[in-house]
Amino acid sequence: GAVVSQHPSWVICKSGTSVKIECRSLDFQATTMFWYRQFPKQSLMLMATSNEGSKATYEQGVEKDKFLINHASLTLSTLTVTSAHPEDSSFYICSGVVSGNQPQHFGDGTRLSIL
Amino acid sequence: QQQVKQSPQSLIVQKGGISIINCAYENTAFDYFPWYQQFPGKGPALLIAIRPDVSEKKEGRFTISFNKSAKQFSLHIMDSQPGDSATYFCAAIDGNKLVFGAGTILRVKS
Numbered sequence: 001g002a003v004v005s006q007h008p009s010w011v012i013c014k015s016g017t018s019v020k021i022e023c024r025s026l027d028f029q030a031t032t033m034f035w036y037r038q039f040p041k042q043s044l045m046l047m048a049t050s051n052e053g054s055k056a057t058y059e060q061g062v063e064k065d066k067f068l069i070n071h072a073s074l075t076l077s078t079l080t081v082t083s084a085h086p087e088d089s090s091f092y093i094c095s096g097v098v099s100g101n102q103p104q105h106f107g108d109g110t111r112l113s114i115l
Numbered sequence: 116q117q118q119v120k121q122s123p124q125s126l127i128v129q130k131g132g133i134s135i136i137n138c139a140y141e142n143t144a145f146d147y148f149p150w151y152q153q154f155p156g157k158g159p160a161l162l163i164a165i166r167p168d169v170s171e172k173k174e175g176r177f178t179i180s181f182n183k184s185a186k187q188f189s190l191h192i193m194d195s196q197p198g199d200s201a202t203y204f205c206a207a208i209d210g211n212k213l214v215f216g217a218g219t220i221l222r223v224k225s
């Protein structure tokens with residue numbers, strides 16, 4: 001149980017384009033979803049926290065106008081990287097949690113490569 | 116500032132041996148301590164977790180030891196197998212935020 005699906009798994013696009021990544025909780029309702037970024041051989045860095053139906057809370061240093069997060073339902077959150085540039089290339093991972101201090105369940109990540 | 120310190124950075128263990136990864140924290144507000152296993156190109160998967168009112172938790176070959184007074188916890192992998200080769204992250208939860216350690220790359224040699 002507690003499966004989180006992320007799509008696409010890999011995307012390559014040109015600099016300046018926008019890319020949307022979907023995160024779905026398949027067998028539970030995620031009241032809160034999280035978006036992380038992971039560079040090679042590094043740990044996961046939290047980008048933002050989103051609660052269903054409300055605006056996302058961004059971590060310090062993360063541009064909210066560049067990384068648009070929508071959490072329209074209890075099973076779907078999207079991250080849109082607007083006007084992506086090569087420095088945005090990274091592994092983006094989402095997670096969902098039912099409530100409180102329950103363990104987060106992670107998707108398999110999206111490898112984003114900006115040319 | 117690293118809130119959860121993890122060591123070692125990398126570890127090589129012979130098949131059948133014991134792998135030990137250590138973590139330490141400062142924030143006493145942390146109230147849940149999960150360990151995650153991550154394979155290349157995949158998201159982290161929850162391995163085992165412990166709450167601070169328990170000193171040890173065992174699930175199969177994986178054991179967490181927790182020392183609340185020292186603010187330290189560790190993961191022991193018994194009878195390590197080549198399939199255990201992965202990156203392991205300790206973590207701590209404050210409220211609903213997960214704080215990760217830097218990760219340990221484990222390689223089990225056959």
